[in-house]
Amino acid sequence: MKFRIRRFDEKRGSYWQSFEVPVTTAMTVLDGLFYIRENLDSSLAFRASCRMGICGSCAVKINGRPRLACETQVSKFREVKIEPLDNFAVIKDLVTEFEGFFAKHKKVKPYLINPKADYENPVEQIQTPEELKVYYDFSLCIKCGACHSVCPAAATLEGYLSPAALVSAYRFNADSRDHGKEERLKIVSAADGVWRCHSAMECSEVCPKQIEPAKAIQLLRVATLR
Amino acid sequence: MIECDVAIVGTGLAGMRAGVAIAEKSKKVSVALISKTYPIRCHSVCAEGGSAAVLREGDSFDLHAWDTVKGSDFLADQDAVEFFVRECPKEIIRLENWGCPWSRTPDGRIAQRAFGGQSFERTVFAADRTGFHEVHTLYERLLSYDNVEFFNEYFLTNLAIENGRIQGISAIDLKNGKLEFFKAKAVILATGGAGRLYGFTTYSHQVTGDGMAIAYRCGIPLKDMEFMQFHPTGLIPSGILMTEACRGEGGYLRNRDGERFMAKYAPEKMELAPRDVVARAMWREIIEGRGFESEHGPYIALDLTHLGEEKIEERLPMIREAAIKFAGIDPVEEPIPVRPVQHYTMGGIHTNMLTETPVKGLFAAGECACISIHGANRLGSNSTVECLVFGRVAGEMALKFAENSKEPDIPKEFVREEEIRIYDRIGKGDENPHAIKRELNNIMDTHLWIFRDESGLKEALRKIKELKGRYDRVAISDTSRKFNVALLSTLEVGYLLDLAEVVATGALLRTESRGAHYRLDYPNRDDEKWLKHSMAYYSHDGPRFEYFPVRITRWKPVERRY
Numbered sequence: 021m022k023f024r025i026r027r028f029d030e031k032r033g034s035y036w037q038s039f040e041v042p043v044t045t046a047m048t049v050l051d052g053l054f055y056i057r058e059n060l061d062s063s064l065a066f067r068a069s070c071r072m073g074i075c076g077s078c079a080v081k082i083n084g085r086p087r088l089a090c091e092t093q094v095s096k097f098r099e100v101k102i103e104p105l106d107n108f109a110v111i112k113d114l115v116t117e118f119e120g121f122f123a124k125h126k127k128v129k130p131y132l133i134n135p136k137a138d139y140e141n142p143v144e145q146i147q148t149p150e151e152l153k154v155y156y157d158f159s160l161c162i163k164c165g166a167c168h169s170v171c172p173a174a175a176t177l178e179g180y181l182s183p184a185a186l187v188s189a190y191r192f193n194a195d196s197r198d199h200g201k202e203e204r205l206k207i208v209s210a211a212d213g214v215w216r217c218h219s220a221m222e223c224s225e226v227c228p229k230q231i232e233p234a235k236a237i238q239l240l241r242v243a244t245l246r
Numbered sequence: 247m248i249e250c251d252v253a254i255v256g257t258g259l260a261g262m263r264a265g266v267a268i269a270e271k272s273k274k275v276s277v278a279l280i281s282k283t284y285p286i287r288c289h290s291v292c293a294e295g296g297s298a299a300v301l302r303e304g305d306s307f308d309l310h311a312w313d314t315v316k317g318s319d320f321l322a323d324q325d326a327v328e329f330f331v332r333e334c335p336k337e338i339i340r341l342e343n344w345g346c347p348w349s350r351t352p353d354g355r356i357a358q359r360a361f362g363g364q365s366f367e368r369t370v371f372a373a374d375r376t377g378f379h380e381v382h383t384l385y386e387r388l389l390s391y392d393n394v395e396f397f398n399e400y401f402l403t404n405l406a407i408e409n410g411r412i413q414g415i416s417a418i419d420l421k422n423g424k425l426e427f428f429k430a431k432a433v434i435l436a437t438g439g440a441g442r443l444y445g446f447t448t449y450s451h452q453v454t455g456d457g458m459a460i461a462y463r464c465g466i467p468l469k470d471m472e473f474m475q476f477h478p479t480g481l482i483p484s485g486i487l488m489t490e491a492c493r494g495e496g497g498y499l500r501n502r503d504g505e506r507f508m509a510k511y512a513p514e515k516m517e518l519a520p521r522d523v524v525a526r527a528m529w530r531e532i533i534e535g536r537g538f539e540s541e542h543g544p545y546i547a548l549d550l551t552h553l554g555e556e557k558i559e560e561r562l563p564m565i566r567e568a569a570i571k572f573a574g575i576d577p578v579e580e581p582i583p584v585r586p587v588q589h590y591t592m593g594g595i596h597t598n599m600l601t602e603t604p605v606k607g608l609f610a611a612g613e614c615a616c617i618s619i620h621g622a623n624r625l626g627s628n629s630t631v632e633c634l635v636f637g638r639v640a641g642e643m644a645l646k647f648a649e650n651s652k653e654p655d656i657p658k659e660f661v662r663e664e665e666i667r668i669y670d671r672i673g674k675g676d677e678n679p680h681a682i683k684r685e686l687n688n689i690m691d692t693h694l695w696i697f698r699d700e701s702g703l704k705e706a707l708r709k710i711k712e713l714k715g716r717y718d719r720v721a722i723s724d725t726s727r728k729f730n731v732a733l734l735s736t737l738e739v740g741y742l743l744d745l746a747e748v749v750a751t752g753a754l755l756r757t758e759s760r761g762a763h764y765r766l767d768y769p770n771r772d773d774e775k776w777l778k779h780s781m782a783y784y785s786h787d788g789p790r791f792e793y794f795p796v797r798i799t800r801w802k803p804v805e806r807r808y
Contacts, residue, residue: 029726029728030726030728031726045483045541045542046483046484046542046572046573046574048572057680057731057735058678058680058681058684059680062678062679062680062722062723062724062731062732062735063723063724063726063730063731063732064731065729065730065731066731067283067287068451069283069287069288069289069450069451069452070287070289070291070292070450070451071450071451071484071486072292072484072486072487072568072572073567073568073571074291074292074375074378074564075283075286075287075288075291075292075450076286076287077283077284077287091571091572111421111728111729112726112728112729113729115729117421118284118398119398122284122398125389126389129389129390130386130389131344131345131386131387131389131390132343132344132345134343134344134345137343137344138343139270139340142336142339142340142342142343143339143343144339144342144355144356145342145343146353146354146355147350147354148350148352148353148354149349149350149352149354151354152347152349152350155347156347159347159379159382160375162286162378163286188386192345195345197345198345
């Protein structure tokens, strides 16, 4: 099968290169990328770690849509076209700069704010399965960047907090053990926050974990209005 | 040169827990968290089933310790185990306090479930994504401190040691290809296991034993490296882990006759015997022709169909998702095809109970270290919590050391020599490093698998030495600096080759069967000769082995039955 890859390095700039990859059953796009690196071109740069859809390393644009390379079967395509994620600066080939993306996550205070927590003598807090359910799905974000790469607000406004960070903000605000809701609402309702979202819903469309960032953003908007 | 008080290499569970421990105790000490991948891309996120801790009436520290010691086939150091089990509950509750979404009982308390080799339902879990949630909780906690700085995508190349004391480390900043030096008063290695020695493995791609190999080359002994854990249930063909919780929640293993064959091997514990026992039983079934056949080789059926969709969705949602995505099988409808798979490195960098290595100021924790609490076979759900318990210890020890030590110094010669080694000396030949790795994986999958014998091990050693010769003539085709994956994979293969030699030599020398190390030619445990730890020291011609006794406090070795 033909793998067409949009590559980049400082010397050559951006260019397309095709590779012929032998297909085996249950083969994923990531398997194909490794085949190329190990047999055809050892310089091909891409990120990969767990190969089971839980680490978030390998999101790339495959045939026009951001997906995790590790869980995308090649059998569903006639040819595989791979590009780096949009809205991220390219470092080399399919490897993009994620520092800014993670900095946004940090900005929303994505940790339980819990003044009662005693480090030396921790005490178990009660949280019912119903309370857990309120936020649990939003805790599944693997920070792969797929949502950010399709977000029209992120494309035009560099400082926009972007879907993944806002999911995190909602996840902690919805946690029954948290005491930081007001602080976080202030952050997400500022100039680069939830009101910049265009409601294009693309983020929910492409999320490999079916998290629905657009819904989290909507719920945060409602909360800021209270 | 980057200066910090404590450098932590590796940001899986152990490294990040160490970082939290330091930041909780001191706002002054500067901490550098250095990792090959972004922190939340670490292999710890792949841990699924849970973390063991004594939390409820009916369970006890003695029971947890006994299960662990018996599981270890009596190779664990019992004083370390006793310390470990007492620390586990606090770690679980701290994570709870920091936001970890533990699964709950109907009345809102932390829930627990059954795991292999336990005499109580002791495993705390967050659905079947335990490691993922633990990692994210620690990472997010770390974002709340001001004295912790992350250095993401830095690849460790060496340790600077002068006069028996650590001075810092060197690492390649992958994004720009620059060799960077971190001067540090104390260093913690938390670089994970050596799983990618094997081809059929549950490990993430980046787990190539870097920290172990570098420590070894610097003269620090590796302990008990012949003990590799094979997890009973790896999805075929990818090797993706199907958690032990599948059986903890009531799943069955069946051979092609539909028989729950564990009745023959472990009549009492059945599918919930420890991993070495179950993996051996499955392999026996397979080689005696009672496995299923497939284009991806023989397999055993992991049957969850009787659990029902509701329970599978609540307790094992990721397993269902992975089986559907990677094998096209919905476990609600049909059994999952599995085969034993390389999963854990019991051995590692030699440390004492306080995570101290023989080098002053250098500590090691998590899978890269061997304390040892797992001995010859680790119990499921003891590793994640080991990272938490001993990550904390390492953090506190490093903090204390840094607060009471003089300024470190990385000599100019070290810097110059390391730059020459990385950029000028490696990669001028014509051998493909990936081909070498593939062959190494085949050797390990064949000769250092579940059943071992002298001729296979000798053959493995001969081939590993041959590969090492070829590695001296390896080619790095890419000379650019930014994100040079050719350089990265070449260095990784070098680490793996050194480790493979240690594993194979240790396995050849140990003429007994204990825990995960099973010799067809020496099928019995031999306490008289082999109730001892192996220590491998680096030498140019291959590892030199020494042995020292296991510390036994309360539990004399007895026959291990399940």
